[in-house]
Amino acid sequence: INGTRFAGALRDTVYVPPMSMVTVAVDAGEAAEWMLHCHHMPHLASGMMTTFAVSA
Numbered sequence: 001i002n003g004t005r006f007a008g009a010l011r012d013t014v015y016v017p018p019m020s021m022v023t024v025a026v027d028a029g030e031a032a033e034w035m036l037h038c039h040h041m042p043h044l045a046s047g048m049m050t051t052f053a054v055s056a
């Protein structure tokens with residue numbers, strides 16, 4: 001978060017502090033289209049959701 005690496009368990013959610021940037025390393029496990037989104041419902045409803053494609 002903000003350029004600082006942190007250790008810990010594998011996770012499927014990351015808290016992003018306001019005005020911060022997070023870089024995520026992903027092992028998708030299989031070629032597919034994956035979704036990522038904000039869990040704050042007003043944000044989700046206003047479009048903070050996208051997909052990314054992993055190809056073999």
Ligand SMILES: [Cu+2]
Nearest residue numbers: 038040043048
């Ligand atoms: Cu959000």
